[in-house]
Structure formats: structure tokens, C-alpha cells
Amino acid sequence: MSAPVISATMGAMNPLIGKLAALMGDEYKKLTGVRRQASFLKDELSTMKALLEKLELMDELDPLAKNWRDHVREMSYDMENCIDDFMRDIGGADAKMGFIKKTAKCLKTLRKRHRIADRMEELKALALQANERRMRYKIDDCTNSTNNVVPIDTRMLAIYKHTAGLVGIDGPKKELVSWLTDTREKLKVVAIVGFGGLGKTTLAKQVYDTIGGQFSCKIFLSVSQRPDMSSLLGGLQLKLEMKEELTHAHEVQDIVGRLREYLTHKRYLIVVDDLWDQSTWNIMSCIFPEVGNGSRVIVTTRMEDVAIWACGNDHECVYRMEPLKEQDSRMLFCNRVFGSGNVCPLQLKEVWAEILK
Template sequence: MAAAAVVTVSMGVMKPVLAKLTTLMGDEYKKLKGLRKEVTFLQHELRGMDALLEKMDLADELDPQAKNWRKDIIEMSYDIEDRIDDFMQHVGEADNRVGNLQKASQYLKTFKDRRRLANQFDEIKTKVMEASERRKRHMLDQSISITAHVAVDPRLLALYKESVSLVGIDAQRNEIVNWAMDKGQQLKLMAIVGFGGIGKTTLANEVYSEVGREFDCKAFVSVSQKPEMIGLFNSLLSQLGLGTYSHACQLQDPINKLREHLLNKRCEVQLIPFYRYFIIIDDLWDMRAWYVIQCTFPPNNQCSRVILTTRNEDVARSCCGNHGCIHNMKPLSDQDSRKLFFGRIFGSENDCPSQLRKASYEILKKCDGLPLAIITMASLLACQQMRLEGQWEYIHNSLATKFATNSNYEEMMYILDLSYKNLPRHLKACFLYLGSYPEDHEIGKVELIRRWVAEGFVSNSVGEDVWDVAESYFNELVNRSMIQPSYDRYNIRISGCRVHDMLLELIVSRCKEDNFLSLVNDPQTVAEVQGKVIRRLNVVSLRGTEDDDVAITIAVNLAQIRSLSIRGQSNWIPSLLEFKFMRVLSLDISFL
């Protein structure tokens, strides 16, 4: 996955450090000699590094030097935060209300701590200066290219899928066809909303193919995350037979030409005042692009129709306003999922060998009705020369590792990763934190936002309630289809969420790559974390093949762990006295 190599957790690392440096500049520590000078230096350097980290977050690909520097800065940020917390815990200023004798007593008690921590601040300063020199020496600012590599967008392939391979969208297609072909004269807009890979493009293309011939002109254009608007309008112009513009033109030039054409179609003989158009705008990411695109659609009251697809419910609502219509994509039913899955491998479910059915159903459960996931997994299995039960079980258990280089898998993960990469920076750490929860787990909203706040992921301005801000983060992830909301028993209030299994695969691999979160659930993963610097640790008790608990003994520096989650009947329960800077502790023995 070349375009998905960058993992963005830097905001979740650097933000708490900068906030604590600001605290050290407060009145509580103003009498500590030399502290303000050191803190000011660190603030200046780290803010500069944070700006570069943000630039790296947007890059399509990083060279090895940039990756190593970025990884070192993240680890250094964790270390700095540990030192600051240690400093605040041991060397706070005495209350001004106490007497001079008590102040002198506190000073003497903390003298050794002051000396030790002063030396640690010197070490921090040295590391920061070395990192700054490496940045200049390797010219990292100049080496980062936001558009270094351009890959074929796999969404394009959905346009050319044969109709016979489409399963389970007949009802949805007919609903939208009926909407498009009704007799209403005013311009109508529909937004198709759903999770990445659920089939929005395929559905829109099926509607386009079926009803497009009923309109005087039609066009189908895709919007990228960072759309080049002249190129987008040139695609529209080309499909309408109007030529193209140079990229040096003014944006209003193609807009004016499109408006004029769509308002009144001109031909060689006469002006045709009654002109119906049908336009599909595929994969719209934000409102900024829509504000420009919508300028090309004049309300000519001739039964014209515009359909857009998006992963973001807020975008859909804003685009449609009071007069549009929103169609929420539905995942495939169990029956349609099986039809698509078994049809790809065997031709039909009846032709599947009995010994492979259990593994097949487990894989289908993992795909959770997501057409792209089902097709991808079925393609992986269909390509296996020998169809053995153990082989299918192995594939089920290792989809995100051994088969990560398979082109079909890459296509699916690329599409899923697009949603992740498009998240605002403040949401990326919150999203990756969902890897703290096991597969198919219903995550309580209140618990989740409390953990986000405790981890320091939530920023609130003066006058804002931090819990309200955290809840807005949750709502934004729901609106972006990154999490699936679950409701209370009255089906009224959103009480929690679930994470699609495929997105969880993405989260876990990213967490592992950037050491954001460490998961221990078997002897192999125990070995992977031994002696490793860990900040967030999740321990899940599993049972072995003989129904014996897997013994877990972990040798890590517990003082550095900020978040600990233990689920199941774990054999490893450390003493809480060993944790110096614990923020989150979650013990759940009801998991197994």
C-alpha cells in the first residue's frame, strides 16, 4: 500500500507536550530559576517540529530518512512528556500562603529532585537540538512531496464491473431510478451516503447507465480528496462535447461555459430551450469543492437531476438542503453476501465443499456485508490452488499480514485508507485509539470520550466544555462513516458504536507500525513487546487449542505506560504501584 504508508498519530503525541510546556510557563513555576528560558526554547523547537510532522501527515510517501526522523520525534515527545510529568510531580512550587520555614523545608526536600530533573532537562534540550540538526542536514522540509506518486484509483474499476457481478443492489437501484424519472420539473439533487467500499460508486453507475439515455446530456465525474477544479470541469466539458480549457484559465471560464450549455443547449441550427441534464459527482469529500461545483448546475426547471456520492453525512445534508434527498447505502444481507462470495469462488453456495463452509461463514462475518470486502476476500480464496480447510482458516486469521501484498487486498485497503487519511488531524489519534477494543465489541460512547479526554486527545478553547468537544469528535467520526453508531433500547439515542472489522484491521496495523498502541493476545505478540518502549498496552486473554489459558508474562517498563487495558481472565495483573503516569486503566473480566 504505497499511498498509505504514513500513519498520523503525531497530533496525539505532540499536543499534550506543548500544553504541558505552557503550564510550566504559568505562575506556579515562575520562581524556578532558568526554567522559563529552557521551556521557551523547547516550545519554539517543538512547535517547528510539529509543523513539519503535520506536513508529513499529508504526504503520500516518505523516504526512509524522513520516516526515521518522524519516528524518533514521536518517541522523543513521549520521553519529554514523561520528564515534565516527573518534574511537576516532584518539584512543584510551595503555596504562597505557607510560611518561609515551610517553603525552605520543601526546597530542601526537593533539592535532589531539582538537580536530577535539571540534568534531565539538559538531556532533553540536547536531544531536541540534535533532532533539529538532523532535520537541516537531511533537508527534510524540502524532501517531502505531497504529490510524489500517483496511483490508479481503484474506485475507477467499479465503473466497469459487469452487471452480472452486482448482487443485492436491485432494490436500491430501482428506488433511485424512480426518483430520477419522476415528473417533477425543478432541478433535484440526491446524495448517496455510506461507508467507503460499500458500493456507492457501483450503485450510482448502475443508475447512470439505466436512466442516462433519457436525458439530453449526461456526465459522471469523480472528485479527489484535493480536487484540481480545472481538471474536474474539463472532464465535465469533455463528456458534454464542449472541448477543454487550459489549466492557466480562470476558474469562472469553464463554469460559465457549463452553465450556459446546461441552461440552454445550443446546436448548429437553433437554440433548444428545453434541456434535461443528468450529472453524477462521485466521492465528494467536503463542502469547499461542492460550493464551486454547484455553480455549474443552473435550475432550468426541465426535470434535470444531480446525484452525488459521499462518505460524510454532514456533506450530504449540506448539499441537499431542504429540497434534496439522501439515500443511505445499506450493506448486503446475509443471503446476498453469500451469493456474491460463493458465486465468485464456486459459482454457487451449493457447490462449496462442506468442510470449507464454516471458515467461509467466518470470513463473511468479517466482511460484514461490505461488497468490496466480500469480493476481495473471495478473490483471495479463489486464487488458492488447493482449497483446504486449514488453508482457509489460515487466510481468515492472517488477512492483514501475509496477504497484505495481494493486489485485491491493496485495492480494498486503499479505499478504506482514503477515509482515514482524509480525517482532520485532531481525529486521527482518536480513531486509532479504537484499536483498544476487540473485534465486534460495542463501544460505549461515554466510556470512549472519557478515555479520549484522559489521553489528552481533546482540545477545547476557552469557554468550551471538554466533554462537549469530545462528543463532537465522536459525532464527526459517525458522520464520516468511520464508526457505526449503535442505539439505546428505544432506538432513539446513540449510546455507542462499533468498528467495521476491516477498518479495525487497518487500525491495528497502523498502531503497530507507529508504536501507538501495543496489543498482546497470544505468545507471539508477547514476544514482540518484550523490552519495547510501550505507552498504551492492551492485554486480551485467549484460550489455546486445548482450552488452556495462554500464559502471559510481559517484561516492559511499566513506568512508561500511560494506558492499560486488560480483558478476560489474564494471568498478568501487575501492581499498580509500578505505574508512574497512568492515565487510563480499564479492567474488563467479562470479555470471555
């Protein structure tokens, strides 16, 4: 699997935490006060990092959360520059130096250590201020609150994208089709995992269209990040045209029971698109009965742990998407920019490689 994409914020935070950990090592054991401050900073920043990772996964952030995220990123860069200066300044006296030179260097180093201790206090104050702003602006609530504004779902474009415009999908589609059309009669769950924008939804839809005719019941269901399970499962009832059941089932448990009963009599293919957490899957999986008739479920997710969980810890059923290869990237670029002719003008050929990077 290719290395995950690291955001600008994480790119600033990760090296800083690593350098603070280095300041706590044996090499700096004489700097007791500095090590203590480094330990405090590392703990504070690690807590901020955990929240930042949650914010990175959200499709939409409110202005306050964006402002706080950007502030922490800039603060991280400033802190890292200071730590780099500390590490460069602090060093032992050269064994080949004479007594006078060694003494002079020690005095100079002592003054530097005092300056470093003062600067570490300033960095500690910056971290405390950032966490205080986090509490005051209630940034943590952004990861739990729902948004009343209904955004345009860009995955809809992937679902209805014309096959002719797709690039680099034939190989992955063929592999997944082979996984899903084996002779195994037991219910099989296959997960497609990868970061946002790789084309998981498009791939799932292509596989769905290819093998859907082999099943008596097929549904493509989009989940989203914070689903209302009652609405989601009620929508699934509508897709299955279970009209006679809609007026009787209001609780999630009731809807799950009715869906499970309905699917017990079907050989089904269901796509659960854009699954974000294990708890949602724990509910969703209850509607899929195991009746030994070759039913199949496809899950798409950005989360490796969710993909593995959905597949019952069967790593062989997890398809890890990778970015397009260079040749496919070039083809896609030409297709998008120059139309279906896929021909790049001669005067641009020297720069298009740089654009692709």
C-alpha cells in the same frame, strides 16, 4: 459517527502536548522555569503537529518527509517518557512527615528540580533541532509540490469492482438512493464523508449505477488531492463530448462558463469523487446550474468541513460512513481469503477473530 482513526504519529504527539499543557497548570506554579520551557515546547510541537496532520493526508511522501515524520514520532515518545518522570518525581511533602524527613525530602526535591530544568533544556534543544531539520529539508514544500510521477489510482479498483464482491453496502446504498430520488426539483448536493479506505468511492459508484438511468446526463469525475483545474475541467468537457468547444476554452473561467451553459439544458447526475478542499469545490460548484429540474451531485471526501461546505451547510445531506460491523467484517475476510464460498476452515476459526482485530 464513529471515532476517527488516529495515526501512530498523532498517537505519539497528542498525549505529549496534553501533558505539557498540564505542566503549565497551577499544580506546578512553583516551577517557573519548567513551566516556561513547557510552554515553549508545547508551542513548537503544536506547530509540528499542524504540518504532520497535512503530511498524514498525503497519498505519497518523499523519503525526506517520511524520515522527518518518523524522527518526530520517536522524539515525541522520548519526550513523553521524560514528562512522565517529571510528574512522578515532583510532589509535595507528606503532611504526616516529621521535620527532619520533610527537610530531607525538600532537599531531594530541589536536586530533582535542577535535574528536571536541565532535562527540559535538552528537550527544548531536541525540538529546535527537529524544526531546523524541517527548514533545511524543506518539508513544508512537500505539502504544496506536485509529483511528476503518475501513481496508480487505487480508487479505479473501487469504481470497477463487481457488485457480487461487495459487503455491507446495501444499507448505505439504499439510504443514499432515497436521499437522491426524492421529489425535490431544486439541485441537491449529497456528500459522503469518511477516512480513507472505508469505501466512499465504491458506495458512490453503486448509487451512481443504480439511479443513473433517471438522468439525461451522468458523469463520474475523480478529483484527487492537488488537481490542475484546467486539466480537470477540460477532462469533464471530453466526458461530456463537448468536442466543438475544446479548441476555444483554455482559461478555467472560460471552461466553467461553457460547462455551465451545457448543463443548463440537462438533468444531470455528477459524482465529484475524492474532493480535498473547499477552494476546489468553490470552482467546481460554479459549473452546476440551478434550473429546477431535479439534478443531483454526489461528493466524496475525507474532510468533514468540505462535506458540509459542499452541501451548503445542510448537515442532513452529509452521509457519514462508518467501518464495517463485525458480521460484515467476517464475511469480507472469508470472501477475500477463502473465495466466494465464504467458509473458514475449522482449524482457523479460533484465530480469525484476532486477525480481524
